[in-house]
Amino acid sequence: MTSTATLDASSDILPAGQITFFQAVLPPVQAGDYTLLAMQRPTDAHAAELARYEVAQQLRVDGPRYTLPPDLVQLVYPPANHQGDFGTSFPHVVLSSPDLPWVRDIAPVSPPAPAPAHTPWLALLTVYVATEGELVTRPTRMTVGDVLTPGAGVVGPDLGAATAGDPLQTGQPCLAVDIDGALFAAIAPRLDELQYLAHARQVSTADKETGGGVQAGFYSVVVGNRLADSAAGAARDSLVLLVSLEGHAAHLPDQGGPPANTKVRLFAMASWSFTTGAFPGDFIDLMQAVGVDRAQVPHRDLPATTAAQQQVRMALDIGYVPLTDETRSGERSTAWYRSPLAAYATTRDLHGPYPTSDSAMRYDPGVGVFDHSYAAAWQVGRQLALSDASFTRTMIAWRRQAYAAAADAGSDALLTARLPAPAATLAFDAAPPRSRGEQQHAHLQSVLRAQLGPLTRAGGDLPTVTPRRRRLDPRRQPGVLSQQSLEQARQDGEDLVHTIVAHVHKDRR
Amino acid sequence: MQSWKPRQTHLTGLVQAAAAAAAPRPAATSFAATAATATTAARAAPQPPPLPTTAATWLAQLRLLYGVPIEYLVPDWRMLPAESVRFFFLDRNFTDRLVDGALSIGVHGTRDALQNAAAAAAVRAQVDAAETCVRDALRAATSTDPAALGATAAGFVMRSLVVSGWPGLEVRGSNAGQPLPLLRMDRLAPDILLVLFAGVPDAVNIMEPPEGLHFGVRKDSADAPTGYTFLRGLGHNGQAAGKQLPGTPRQTVPFRAGGRSGVVDVRTLVEGATSPAFVGMRATLKSLGALDGQDTFTSAELAIEMVRSAGLQAFLPTGAK
Numbered sequence: 001m002t003s004t005a006t007l008d009a010s011s012d013i014l015p016a017g018q019i020t021f022f023q024a025v026l027p028p029v030q031a032g033d034y035t036l037l038a039m040q041r042p043t044d045a046h047a048a049e050l051a052r053y054e055v056a057q058q059l060r061v062d063g064p065r066y067t068l069p070p071d072l073v074q075l076v077y078p079p080a081n082h083q084g085d086f087g088t089s090f091p092h093v094v095l096s097s098p099d100l101p102w103v104r105d106i107a108p109v110s111p112p113a114p115a116p117a118h119t120p121w122l123a124l125l126t127v128y129v130a131t132e133g134e135l136v137t138r139p140t141r142m143t144v145g146d147v148l149t150p151g152a153g154v155v156g157p158d159l160g161a162a163t164a165g166d167p168l169q170t171g172q173p174c175l176a177v178d179i180d181g182a183l184f185a186a187i188a189p190r191l192d193e194l195q196y197l198a199h200a201r202q203v204s205t206a207d208k209e210t211g212g213g214v215q216a217g218f219y220s221v222v223v224g225n226r227l228a229d230s231a232a233g234a235a236r237d238s239l240v241l242l243v244s245l246e247g248h249a250a251h252l253p254d255q256g257g258p259p260a261n262t263k264v265r266l267f268a269m270a271s272w273s274f275t276t277g278a279f280p281g282d283f284i285d286l287m288q289a290v291g292v293d294r295a296q297v298p299h300r301d302l303p304a305t306t307a308a309q310q311q312v313r314m315a316l317d318i319g320y321v322p323l324t325d326e327t328r329s330g331e332r333s334t335a336w337y338r339s340p341l342a343a344y345a346t347t348r349d350l351h352g353p354y355p356t357s358d359s360a361m362r363y364d365p366g367v368g369v370f371d372h373s374y375a376a377a378w379q380v381g382r383q384l385a386l387s388d389a390s391f392t393r394t395m396i397a398w399r400r401q402a403y404a405a406a407a408d409a410g411s412d413a414l415l416t417a418r419l420p421a422p423a424a425t426l427a428f429d430a431a432p433p434r435s436r437g438e439q440q441h442a443h444l445q446s447v448l449r450a451q452l453g454p455l456t457r458a459g460g461d462l463p464t465v466t467p468r469r470r471r472l473d474p475r476r477q478p479g480v481l482s483q484q485s486l487e488q489a490r491q492d493g494e495d496l497v498h499t500i501v502a503h504v505h506k507d508r509r
Numbered sequence: 510m511q512s513w514k515p516r517q518t519h520l521t522g523l524v525q526a527a528a529a530a531a532a533p534r535p536a537a538t539s540f541a542a543t544a545a546t547a548t549t550a551a552r553a554a555p556q557p558p559p560l561p562t563t564a565a566t567w568l569a570q571l572r573l574l575y576g577v578p579i580e581y582l583v584p585d586w587r588m589l590p591a592e593s594v595r596f597f598f599l600d601r602n603f604t605d606r607l608v609d610g611a612l613s614i615g616v617h618g619t620r621d622a623l624q625n626a627a628a629a630a631a632v633r634a635q636v637d638a639a640e641t642c643v644r645d646a647l648r649a650a651t652s653t654d655p656a657a658l659g660a661t662a663a664g665f666v667m668r669s670l671v672v673s674g675w676p677g678l679e680v681r682g683s684n685a686g687q688p689l690p691l692l693r694m695d696r697l698a699p700d701i702l703l704v705l706f707a708g709v710p711d712a713v714n715i716m717e718p719p720e721g722l723h724f725g726v727r728k729d730s731a732d733a734p735t736g737y738t739f740l741r742g743l744g745h746n747g748q749a750a751g752k753q754l755p756g757t758p759r760q761t762v763p764f765r766a767g768g769r770s771g772v773v774d775v776r777t778l779v780e781g782a783t784s785p786a787f788v789g790m791r792a793t794l795k796s797l798g799a800l801d802g803q804d805t806f807t808s809a810e811l812a813i814e815m816v817r818s819a820g821l822q823a824f825l826p827t828g829a830k
Binding site for chain 1: 557558560561563564567571574576577578581582583584585587588589590592593594595596597598599600601602603604605606607608609610611612613614615616620621622624625626628629630633661663664666667669670671673674675676677678679680681691694695696702709715716717718719720721722723724725726727728736751765767768769771772773775776779807808809810811812813815817820821822824
């Protein structure tokens, strides 16, 4: 509907069931070699011409050119190696990059005629294997250099002398095919047809499988111009090649075609084959052949005459599977197992958590058979948790956090139980966000205030206590003379230094 | 841990405190007067710390059977033969036991076990909520509807060539006409698809992926020299985009002359030709008033005219017997 769209990461998510078609999705910059040129031209009204400053920077915008990363191919139709009634379908390939068909110019050097706007560089060629199989080689491993300079009788793409002479590029491995020139001219699209053979689609991903990574739902589609090979009453194979036409513009049918009696060598970006015949192979054909049932082992043909048979049938019907049970004591017996994909709805029991897997085992004393489903589930959950180190760390840290919170609560409770806060105290600490330690401290303070305040106000001498660490103990300070011995020494006319030394050594004598 | 009361009493107290955490606890009488002590009272029954989000998501993925080996899901291959669809209800007991097993790591004694027991209800509620976000988080989309938490989930496994041949196929489940959100949709193997709905669907539609809709032509007979296609509206002049135009106008699809059959003459198909006279798609659509004011006709318009409609297979699982 919309003709052209540039890549916009914030594009709206479509409602489910709608498709938007785009003529082309143009990259901000096409792939290729660029020169970034910066120039400054200072002027001075009083001086003559001043020197210019110039700097040039080579830069290359890269992108898939000779091979495609396999994850770019989202889907091919008809599906690879499938058989079906594809005779009225055109093959196509869905690429998960929305702008890939337009990232390169089809004629990087000297275009024979200007290509129409939005001409893609990728195209699909459909080869009828039965009649044309001999004229096309299967994709073969080569180097880029082999394709660019293929030798006599074969023409390769013209990507310019710079590329052909760049050993970094010509050494790269790639897949390539040789196709007969006349066949190429007959089945390749014309230069002015290519613009109609690629478009982009945007769809909603709400109903799709999750897959890897983020899904934008934005795809490009390259469509073939040739129907699949079909013949009444016979199965026919078709080979589809996704090829790069970059540098091949001059070989397209309306541009003169390849020189007579030559082959054309093309980069094969992807290829697949499928078989057309009177087989049910369509989406709807396949879906209608699908058998629908509940998740259970086939059991409806089993006899159900005895009570035991009836019981087994019922167990199979609700999704149980009999498996061999090797008990710890070494016995071998049969136990039931049912997967989480149950055939009938179950009621959620909220008795958990089960501390061990054995506690989740179930036993039917009537028939003496174990049901190990939930015990197995317990073990799977434990194994998966043990295999994930970061989950294990998170769980242990979480539990530790809970213990710390409980310990805090316990010490708070103890404090307030032993020292009940007085009624009607204090708004002296209005600052609300405080640490636990501060809060306990404040609590203690308010208790003390309430208890001791009245005593202080009543006056009188309160006995004071000097903490032991602040008390002066002369015995522990041998270098200090008491007032009394100082007076004595002065009276006796003794040398004070001698007195101190004698005092220090008194105990040692 | 402080040791001023018997260990077992303390642990029992822990469980009770956690259980009572939800209910507002009456303030102790001696505290009633003061704001400062009221906060202390609130702390006396602490909220157990909630499970970190990463852990809740991990457990939710486990519940949706991420990582569970396929042998545990399909214990017997006769349950899932080639070309089959098997509908199921997710056994919540099984998935809860998976979570119990995962929580059992690092349990060294009664304290850890009791902590697990005390937190079980909160963990279950948290993982119920996280379950609905797993798929959205993986798709980097915003959550659509965190509707029925922990409700019965159901789904199907499909093993078919369709799964491998049509990657990106779409699944829509509904109950009484209300679409059900998908909890999980993943391929377990190249040809096995697991789909889980948040709810029990009474109708399931499996659709060909729209990005894979193919181009095709109609033929009156298998060896007819030309094909044709019915023309669709393009969203201009009141014609709904993608809907067939009134009067079912046909457009002949010409093929290139020459020895190689089946090659469409795209240029003539679009632009027409003078000799032999052929009316191209652009001119036909213009005469039908389907083009916009600038007569825009590009690969996007051609795609709308040429795609074949999507295949859709409907299942009504309640009817399955």
